[in-house]
Amino acid sequence: MIRTVPIQTKRQGMLDITARVQAVVAESGLTEGLCTVFIRHTSASLVIQENADPSARLDLEAWMTRLAPEGDPHFTHHDEGPDDMPSHLRAALTSTSLGIPILDARLMLGRWQGIYLWEHRRRPHEREVVIHLA
Amino acid sequence: MIRTVPIQTKRQGMLDITARVQAVVAESGLTEGLCTVFIRHTSASLVIQENADPSARLDLEAWMTRLAPEGDPHFTHHDEGPDDMPSHLRAALTSTSLGIPILDARLMLGRWQGIYLWEHRRRPHEREVVIHLA
Amino acid sequence: MIRTVPIQTKRQGMLDITARVQAVVAESGLTEGLCTVFIRHTSASLVIQENADPSARLDLEAWMTRLAPEGDPHFTHHDEGPDDMPSHLRAALTSTSLGIPILDARLMLGRWQGIYLWEHRRRPHEREVVIHLA
Numbered sequence: 001m002i003r004t005v006p007i008q009t010k011r012q013g014m015l016d017i018t019a020r021v022q023a024v025v026a027e028s029g030l031t032e033g034l035c036t037v038f039i040r041h042t043s044a045s046l047v048i049q050e051n052a053d054p055s056a057r058l059d060l061e062a063w064m065t066r067l068a069p070e071g072d073p074h075f076t077h078h079d080e081g082p083d084d085m086p087s088h089l090r091a092a093l094t095s096t097s098l099g100i101p102i103l104d105a106r107l108m109l110g111r112w113q114g115i116y117l118w119e120h121r122r123r124p125h126e127r128e129v130v131i132h133l134a
Numbered sequence: 135m136i137r138t139v140p141i142q143t144k145r146q147g148m149l150d151i152t153a154r155v156q157a158v159v160a161e162s163g164l165t166e167g168l169c170t171v172f173i174r175h176t177s178a179s180l181v182i183q184e185n186a187d188p189s190a191r192l193d194l195e196a197w198m199t200r201l202a203p204e205g206d207p208h209f210t211h212h213d214e215g216p217d218d219m220p221s222h223l224r225a226a227l228t229s230t231s232l233g234i235p236i237l238d239a240r241l242m243l244g245r246w247q248g249i250y251l252w253e254h255r256r257r258p259h260e261r262e263v264v265i266h267l268a
Numbered sequence: 269m270i271r272t273v274p275i276q277t278k279r280q281g282m283l284d285i286t287a288r289v290q291a292v293v294a295e296s297g298l299t300e301g302l303c304t305v306f307i308r309h310t311s312a313s314l315v316i317q318e319n320a321d322p323s324a325r326l327d328l329e330a331w332m333t334r335l336a337p338e339g340d341p342h343f344t345h346h347d348e349g350p351d352d353m354p355s356h357l358r359a360a361l362t363s364t365s366l367g368i369p370i371l372d373a374r375l376m377l378g379r380w381q382g383i384y385l386w387e388h389r390r391r392p393h394e395r396e397v398v399i400h401l402a
Contacts, residue, residue: 002300002369002376032136034170034266036302036367040378042318048230050176050222055211059219060226062208067201067335074330077323085327088318092328096316096381097367099170099231101136101266108136108264110174113230130376132302132369134268134402166270168304168400182364184310184356189345193353194360196342201335233304233365235270235400242270242398244308247364268402 001028001133008126009119012083014049014057017129018115021100022107024131031105036132037098037115043087044119044127045094051114064090080121087120094118102133135162135267142260143253146217148183148191151263152249155234156241158265165239170266171232171249177221178253178261179228185248198224214255221254228252236267269296269401276394277387280351282317282325285397286383289368290375292399299373304400305383306365311355312387312395313362319382332358348389355388362386370401 003024009015025035039046050056068089070082077085098115101108109115117127137158143149159169173180184190202223204216211219232249235242243249251261271292277283293303307314318324336357338350345353366383369376377383385395 002371004376034268036369038367038369038376040376040381042316042324042378042381047226048176049226053211053213056176056219056222059209059211060222063202063206063223064226066208068331072331074334075327077321077327079321085324088324088328089331092315092317092332093227093361095229095363099172099233099266099367101170101172101264103136108138108172108174110176110262113174113176128378130369132367134302168402181360182310183360187345187347190310190353190356193343193345194356197336197340197357198360200342227361229363233306233367233400235304235306235398237270242272242306242308244310244396247308247310 003131005129005131007117007129010124012119012122013061014116014118016114017117021115021131025102025107028133030102030133033102033134035100035102035107038130039096040128042091043121044117045091045096046098047094047116047118048113049116050112052112083122090120137265139263139265141251141263144258146253146256147195148250148252150248151251155249155265159236159241162267164236164267167236167268169234169236169241172264173230174262176225177255178251179225179230180232181228181250181252182247183250184246186246217256224254271399273397273399274394275385275397278392280387280390281329282384282386284382285385289383289399293370293375296401298370298401301370301402303368303370303375304365306398308396310359311389312385313359314366315362315384315386316381317384318380320380351390358388
């Protein structure tokens, strides 16, 4: 089963989409198998990270901003503004696809794991995540 | 088939789990298919790297320590000590899941490839890796 | 279905292999499912990135060269030359496997997404990519 899930982002940063993915799993009726999550973009990406303390997420976002900053004088690609090229770098360092086993109709995430869509652009975007279940 | 494999880490660094994963493949009787390896943590991760010369692994570990160091004054999240936040950064840059094709009942790894569980915390931890075979 | 695709690289950098992967999908006759792409090396890797403007690719390549540069005095592993260790670092930061859903016999890539084999060594290499379809 394949389902395309539209996700509206509101700002730069990590958006918890765990419940959205789990809802597709529940709806499918699949009790055991593999869930593949794929994002159809190169300026937004996927990452599994801690979902308990928001400070871990904020520190990760801020660190990535320092690692791949806007305004690097080496950049030649800035068709869509100063956040264009950093968004590609940050996407390349994280994930475009994730594979998560399913047992008892639930994603086998660890207790502290959440699935995040990481919006790397500053402005809101309409994103598409594809979920494959088998 | 899904199998949860407990792995006890002894220290920070990369632990070769190739034989553990291959053993699950052998036990399953599957001769051709896909092996998905998933780690249920956000302060430990997976990576496929060179298994021949230990110096490559040691250089990679040391470089990551410099890229995402302890003691960064920007960090606000240190509930579990100075190695807490760096462990999340290092996990975000590597992998939470890996997909490896199987042929003739063996993982189709290249000659120099090993599967590593990368413990990012300083203290020993009980980790769980989930293996899905289909 | 599993197919091993040999790919000859000519130089360091990102090589668009989207058409090669799509050709294997087309040949398989599979109309809906999951395509897993796996690279059997630790000094070359996979990444999905923008395929429209070459400047995005060039900026990404150059940035990675600065992030994990040759000649780092900390490196102890340089059996195969100064580009040996940086190639492992760059591979660890990007992907060894990718999972891409298939619908209507086509990879469900976004409009601007291309699949790239990233050769991290300076000299041409014969690389192997394994494609699993199910």
